[in-house]
Amino acid sequence: MKARPWTALLHCILVSGLIVEAIEPVSTSLLLGTGAAMLGRKIYRYLYETCDENWVNFNATGLKYDLDTKLYGQHVAAQVILKAVTGFMKNENPKKPLVLSLHGWTGTGKNFVSQLIAENIYEKGMSSSFVHLFTATAHFPHEMHINTYKSQLQNWVKGNVTICPRSMFIFDEMDKMHPGLIDSIKPYLDFYESLDGVSYRQAIFIFLSNAGGENIVQVALDFWRDGREREEMQLKDLETALSLSVFNNRNSGFWHTGLIDKNLVDFFVPFLPLEYKHIVQCGLSEMVSKGHVPDKEVVEMMAHDLNYFPKEERVFSMQGCKVIPSRLDFYV
Numbered sequence: 166m167k168a169r170p171w172t173a174l175l176h177c178i179l180v181s182g183l184i185v186e187a188i189e190p191v192s193t194s195l196l197l198g199t200g201a202a203m204l205g206r207k208i209y210r211y212l213y214e215t216c217d218e219n220w221v222n223f224n225a226t227g228l229k230y231d232l233d234t235k236l237y238g239q240h241v242a243a244q245v246i247l248k249a250v251t252g253f254m255k256n257e258n259p260k261k262p263l264v265l266s267l268h269g270w271t272g273t274g275k276n277f278v279s280q281l282i283a284e285n286i287y288e289k290g291m292s293s294s295f296v297h298l299f300t301a302t303a304h305f306p307h308e309m310h311i312n313t314y315k316s317q318l319q320n321w322v323k324g325n326v327t328i329c330p331r332s333m334f335i336f337d338e339m340d341k342m343h344p345g346l347i348d349s350i351k352p353y354l355d356f357y358e359s360l361d362g363v364s365y366r367q368a369i370f371i372f373l374s375n376a377g378g379e380n381i382v383q384v385a386l387d388f389w390r391d392g393r394e395r396e397e398m399q400l401k402d403l404e405t406a407l408s409l410s411v412f413n414n415r416n417s418g419f420w421h422t423g424l425i426d427k428n429l430v431d432f433f434v435p436f437l438p439l440e441y442k443h444i445v446q447c448g449l450s451e452m453v454s455k456g457h458v459p460d461k462e463v464v465e466m467m468a469h470d471l472n473y474f475p476k477e478e479r480v481f482s483m484q485g486c487k488v489i490p491s492r493l494d495f496y497v
């Protein structure tokens with residue numbers, strides 16, 4: 166939490182105290198009453214999240230810092246995300262909401278990056294009431310209820326954007342979402358000035374999926390086999406892989422919805438598979454966040470016992486950094 170609301174609160178107490186002293190004793194009680202009411206309002210505003218700059222305030226420096234220091238092995242994703250989010254948030258008059266689609270192997274940081282974005286926009290991060298996370302299998306599990314889900318989802322998006330234009334919607338397991346459901350939110354992603362009097366242009370939509378992950382792995386593996394640096398890999402090297410696997414995949418419901426044809430997604434963000442050294446980095450920061458002194462020997466032991474692929478070369482971690490929090494407990 167930032168200190169700002171408290172400072173304002175203190176200021177308020179001080180000012181009302183000074184006024185009371187100066188006019189004593191004529192209308193002390195009256196002023197005290199007003200002071201208490203003001204105080205009450207301030208406290209209420211401090212505790213109750215509102216859609217204003219006290220609670221919703223983009224920190225570009227913070228996002229850059231977090232992407233540079235907390236996200237490992239994702240130089241392409243970090244660069245695209247920083248540019249996309251900063252550009253959008255600094256644009257006073259965006260023509261459409263920001264729509265990002267994050268792709269990649271499991272445990273490579275897709276949810277983690279969404280969290281970093283949320284933390285640098287909303288004071289309360291992921292627990293903000295303006296950030297909404299939908300998981301296909303948890304929120305929309307039964308295909309037979311698709312029509313209920315559709316109207317529910319539309320009402321949620323509309324209702325929440327009405328309350329706060331700067332709302333964020335994260336759709337996890339996008340590749341498992343029913344195409345009809347994706348279709349139902351399509352209008353909100355488009356270039357409309359407003360729909361039924363509600364403008365969606367300040368909103369942020371983030372789609373997460375493993376779609377295209379295997380092709381991204383193939384590109385990364387080719388680089389590795391050619392002895393080239395991972396950091397040489399650029400967005401354009403991966404875009405082709407993504408488009409071949411995702412955009413042209415006739416079996417993928419996600420991509421049958423015109424989301425791509427209509428250019429509603431602003432950025433496709435590839436997440437690279439993680440290597441041993443990134444697992445070690447994740448392990449070290451996990452130790453710190455659990456309150457331990459980071460111990461490289463312990464972390465290396467843990468990282469060594471994880472599974473890597475391809476079998477012969479053991480280049481990329483099978484589960485990425487995802488299992489580290491639970492695994493680490495066996496080693497410390």
Ligand SMILES: Nc1ncnc2c1ncn2[C@@H]1O[C@H](COP(=O)(O)OP(=O)(O)OP(=O)(O)O)[C@@H](O)[C@H]1O
Pocket residue numbers: 235236237238239269270271272273274275276277278373374375447485486487
């Ligand atoms: N590149 C990374 N840098 C730093 N930490 C990471 C990275 N990738 C994953 N982690 C850590 O591992 C945890 C799990 O990763 P995350 O949930 O973001 O994976 P994911 O890409 O969403 O995987 P899945 O496709 O299985 O949902 C994160 O909370 C974070 O602590």
Ligand SMILES: *[C@@H]1O[C@H](CO)[C@@H](O)[C@H](O)[C@H]1NC(C)=O
Pocket residue numbers: 167224226227228230
């Ligand atoms: C923005 O983030 C930076 C780096 O994390 C931090 O030092 C700074 O205090 C933040 N600014 C605001 C206004 O919160």
Ligand SMILES: *[C@@H]1O[C@H](CO)[C@@H](O)[C@H](O)[C@H]1NC(C)=O
Pocket residue numbers: 297298320321322323324325328
């Ligand atoms: C906002 O979205 C949440 C789901 O995240 C939903 O439960 C809630 O009813 C929505 N609010 C409105 C006003 O539609």
Ligand SMILES: [Mg+2]
Pocket residue numbers: 275276337373
């Ligand atoms: Mg995930």
